[in-house]
Amino acid sequence: MSKQILYHSTRDESRLFTASQAILQGLCEDGGLFVPSEIPALPVSPWEMKGLSYQEIAYLVMKEYLTDFTEEELRSCINNAYDEKFDTRDIAPVVKVGNAYYIELFHGATIAFKDMALSILPHLMTTSARKNNIKNDIVILTATSGDTGKAAMAGFADVPGTKIIVFYPKGGVSRIQELQMVTQKGDNTYVVGMRGNFDDAQTGVKAIFEDKKIKAQMDAAGYQFSSANSINIGRLVPQIVYYVSAYVRLLEQGVIKEGEKINITVPTGNFGNILAAWYAKAMGLPVDKLICASNRNKVLFDFFKTGKYDRNREFYLTSSPSMDILISSNLERMIYLSAGEDAAKTSELMAQLKSQGVYEITEDMKAKLESFVPGYADEEATSEMIKKAYDENSYVMDTHTAVAGYVYEKYREETGDDKVTVIASTASPYKFARKVISSIDPSLEKEDDLELMDVMEKLSGVKAPRAIDEIRSAPVRHDRICDAATMEATVKEILGM
Numbered sequence: 019m020s021k022q023i024l025y026h027s028t029r030d031e032s033r034l035f036t037a038s039q040a041i042l043q044g045l046c047e048d049g050g051l052f053v054p055s056e057i058p059a060l061p062v063s064p065w066e067m068k069g070l071s072y073q074e075i076a077y078l079v080m081k082e083y084l085t086d087f088t089e090e091e092l093r094s095c096i097n098n099a100y101d102e103k104f105d106t107r108d109i110a111p112v113v114k115v116g117n118a119y120y121i122e123l124f125h126g127a128t129i130a131f132k133d134m135a136l137s138i139l140p141h142l143m144t145t146s147a148r149k150n151n152i153k154n155d156i157v158i159l160t161a162t163s164g165d166t167g168k169a170a171m172a173g174f175a176d177v178p179g180t181k182i183i184v185f186y187p188k189g190g191v192s193r194i195q196e197l198q199m200v201t202q203k204g205d206n207t208y209v210v211g212m213r214g215n216f217d218d219a220q221t222g223v224k225a226i227f228e229d230k231k232i233k234a235q236m237d238a239a240g241y242q243f244s245s246a247n248s249i250n251i252g253r254l255v256p257q258i259v260y261y262v263s264a265y266v267r268l269l270e271q272g273v274i275k276e277g278e279k280i281n282i283t284v285p286t287g288n289f290g291n292i293l294a295a296w297y298a299k300a301m302g303l304p305v306d307k308l309i310c311a312s313n314r315n316k317v318l319f320d321f322f323k324t325g326k327y328d329r330n331r332e333f334y335l336t337s338s339p340s341m342d343i344l345i346s347s348n349l350e351r352m353i354y355l356s357a358g359e360d361a362a363k364t365s366e367l368m369a370q371l372k373s374q375g376v377y378e379i380t381e382d383m384k385a386k387l388e389s390f391v392p393g394y395a396d397e398e399a400t401s402e403m404i405k406k407a408y409d410e411n412s413y414v415m416d417t418h419t420a421v422a423g424y425v426y427e428k429y430r431e432e433t434g435d436d437k438v439t440v441i442a443s444t445a446s447p448y449k450f451a452r453k454v455i456s457s458i459d460p461s462l463e464k465e466d467d468l469e470l471m472d473v474m475e476k477l478s479g480v481k482a483p484r485a486i487d488e489i490r491s492a493p494v495r496h497d498r499i500c501d502a503a504t505m506e507a508t509v510k511e512i513l514g515m
């Protein structure tokens with residue numbers, strides 16, 4: 019029997035919630051993030067997990083956090099998530115490239131790492147609803163700048179008891195991204211192109227979420243909103259699994275010995291993925307350094323160097339767009355932990371972030387973050403890494419992964435630390451083909467995005483994943499358009515209210 023774990027806000031420890039309640043609610047009412055009241059230890063050591071499937075390891079890790087789920091419920095969520103949607107039975111294979119071991123987190127439906135959590139979140143959510151006697155259907159409402167909306171739809175498509183409505187800025191996403199969205203299957207998926215930019219879409223969604231009148235009308239019609247946001251613990255917990263799994267695979271391959279410490283490098287944006295690695299370490303996985311790789315938006319690099327988080331800076335659009343972030347929302351959990359689980363202190367710092375865009379942590383807190391090693395790669399370094407991996411190892415990596423690869427190589431060179439290192443490979447190179455191809459050989463670039471896919475196939479020797487094949491042939495299923503002012507009416511129309 020696992021010890022019961024309850025959850026509370028990073029800004030208030032007085033109210034406790036079960037895991038299923040925290041998953042349904044997503045964000046705390048006070049604006050804080052849910053954290054477990056204590057961090058459980060791995061129930062069995064990684065060397066006893068040798069030979070286990072990804073699904074088995076997922077069960078062992080997740081059951082320690084989702085303690086109000088029955089074994090049957092949790093196994094069913096896991097089996098519904100990590101199935102044929104993934105193009106490899108390994109789910110998250112570990113591949114040696116040069117000096118490092120890349121854990122490929124892009125074998126799911128939308129060929130990027132968000133699939134690892136978004137393929138299980140819908141099942142965790144519907145199970146949580148059932149457990150809390152909620153009869154309403156769950157409606158996920160999301161504004162997307164391209165990728166997250168698609169990954170969320172792929173996860174929620176045809177999950178009974180749910181609907182998902184995604185707004186994207188019409189004309190503000192790439193052709194591939196738009197095709198991916200408008201061809202989305204599933205009778206419960208709705209995609210709407212909004213005339214406006216991403217901020218307008220985001221603002222509109224927030225306004226609908228916060229509108230008490232709509233909430234009451236929804237309830238009367240048998241619906242309630244929920245959010246698939248990256249701060250949901252139903253996304254954080256499944257991400258811990260693949261770090262444990264990577265360690266087990268390295269043991270199986272004889273790369274490391276029982277108890278040997280590894281380093282982990284993660285290309286970081288919202289701080290969710292690397293935080294999951296920290297949790298794996300805190301659960302007892304033998305991990306030394308957590309190398310936090312940023313792109314040109316290096317707010318985290320500066321934070322770990324100086325102890326001062328400062329979002330007041332220029333924002334750059336880079337070739338690793340999923341890391342173009344100035345407020346890494348999941349960092350709040352690490353702030354709470356480094357403050358010695360002090361909710362009052364966390365509240366104070368987050369209030370400063372909100373009002374001034376800046377906060378500074380104490381020397382004590384900084385000392386507790388010593389396992390994080392920050393680094394960053396600019397556009398040139400990113401391209402350089404992509405080319406190097408291709409020239410030296412015939413491996414084609416995406417831009418986000420290349421940021422991490424570069425930062426790791428530099429760390430290794432500067433410190434001489436040659437511990438076995440796992441690098442999170444967060445997207446298929448197919449997803450960012452233009453930049454990848456131009457980094458390897460600019461003469462191969464094509465104007466048409468779909469033609470680029472053929473080039474990619476030749477370069478990588480890896481057949482185009484299903485997600486790419488589908489957009490070539492799949493019929494357009496969604497053609498709704500709206501304005502910022504008609505978003506609410508559109509939601510009501512979709513829900514038949």
Ligand SMILES: *Cc1c(COP(=O)(O)O)cnc(C)c1O
Nearest residue numbers: 286287288289290291340418444
């Ligand atoms: C979301 C994302 C990241 C950043 O992950 P965080 O959890 O936000 O730090 C990195 N790479 C890709 C491809 C992503 O989609």
